[in-house]
Amino acid sequence: MHSLFISDLHLCAQRPDTTRLFQAFIRHTAPAAEALYILGDLFEYWAGDDDLDTAFHLEITQTLRALAEHGTRVFIMHGNRDFLMRKELAAACHAQLLPDPVKLDLYGTPTLLSHGDALCTDDTAYQEFRRQVRDSTWQQQFLAIPLPQRKAQIEGLRAQSSAEKQHKSMDIMDVNLQAVHGILQAHAYPRLIHGHTHRPAHHVHHLDGHTCDRWVLGDWDTHANALRCDANSVRWENIPGAPAQTEHPLTLL
Numbered sequence: 001m002h003s004l005f006i007s008d009l010h011l012c013a014q015r016p017d018t019t020r021l022f023q024a025f026i027r028h029t030a031p032a033a034e035a036l037y038i039l040g041d042l043f044e045y046w047a048g049d050d051d052l053d054t055a056f057h058l059e060i061t062q063t064l065r066a067l068a069e070h071g072t073r074v075f076i077m078h079g080n081r082d083f084l085m086r087k088e089l090a091a092a093c094h095a096q097l098l099p100d101p102v103k104l105d106l107y108g109t110p111t112l113l114s115h116g117d118a119l120c121t122d123d124t125a126y127q128e129f130r131r132q133v134r135d136s137t138w139q140q141q142f143l144a145i146p147l148p149q150r151k152a153q154i155e156g157l158r159a160q161s162s163a164e165k166q167h168k169s170m171d172i173m174d175v176n177l178q179a180v181h182g183i184l185q186a187h188a189y190p191r192l193i194h195g196h197t198h199r200p201a202h203h204v205h206h207l208d209g210h211t212c213d214r215w216v217l218g219d220w221d222t223h224a225n226a227l228r229c230d231a232n233s234v235r236w237e238n239i240p241g242a243p244a245q246t247e248h249p250l251t252l253l
């Protein structure tokens with residue numbers, strides 16, 4: 001009995017290699033797990049559930065549905081690029097949407113799951129943007145715009161985000177340590193698994209007399225990784241066909 005965790009796949013029709021890797025992972029690796037948790041940014045971006053019927057999106061939803069029908073439960077969390085996923089998308093994947101953060105009892109170990117962007121509190125421009133677009137009234141208004149216009153706006157935003165990221169330091173775009181400590185304290189010192197920063201690693205936090213493991217998942221643009229948890233261990237899972245530069249992330253004490 002084990003569960004798998006992945007994030008930041010950024011799937012889109014323009015990245016066929018990543019899509020092939022994802023398909024192989026879902027068909028050959030994921031079926032042995034009792035649950036697959038996708039911790040945000042499954043898609044490069046998600047403009048709304050009325051975009052479900054493109055050939056590419058049907059391919060992805062059918063792949064996840066086949067996994068769920070085989071018996072592996074599929075859980076999907078919002079990322080900063082696909083937080084407009086709603087129940088139609090979840091139904092198409094036979095998946096359950098998870099809130100961010102969410103705490104599980106994972107084979108006896110309390111485990112907190114998050115995408116991770118909310119922990120990047122030094123990135124004040126991003127946090128201000130996040131507050132705006134996570135507002136339900138803003139989302140209702142945005143989803144009322146015709147789909148092609150929404151996609152055009154998102155493409156513009158992607159370009160702006162990429163340009164701004166050139167001028168942000170790596171430190172600013174990482175999680176803030178106080179924010180990490182805050183969430184660990186608020187949830188009674190669980191194990192934490194998150195993605196978003198694209199800096200896969202295993203961190204060990206010593207806090208208030210507790211030891212908390214923080215596992216950061218990698219993105220699938222340059223390599224691909226998955227975390228495997230069972231009752232006795234947590235370890236990186238090999239992904240067949242992953243690019244050669246994919247190495248198991250370091251443990252940082």
Ligand code: LP5
Nearest residue numbers: 045080081120125126129132133153154157158161164173
């Ligand atoms: O995604 P990634 O890792 O490359 O960068 C993120 C932050 N950028 C984003 C933007 C997304 O990548 C764009 C796609 C989102 C689709 C969402 C659909 C619905 C919204 C549509 C709105 C038109 O999340 C980046 C972080 C980085 O992570 C590291 O943490 O730095 O943040 C930015 O670059 C954001 C800028 O700093 C601020 C942008 C302000 C833009 C204001 C335009 C207003 C648009 C309307 C909003 C109300």
Ligand code: MN
Nearest residue numbers: 041079080196
């Ligand atoms: Mn992200």
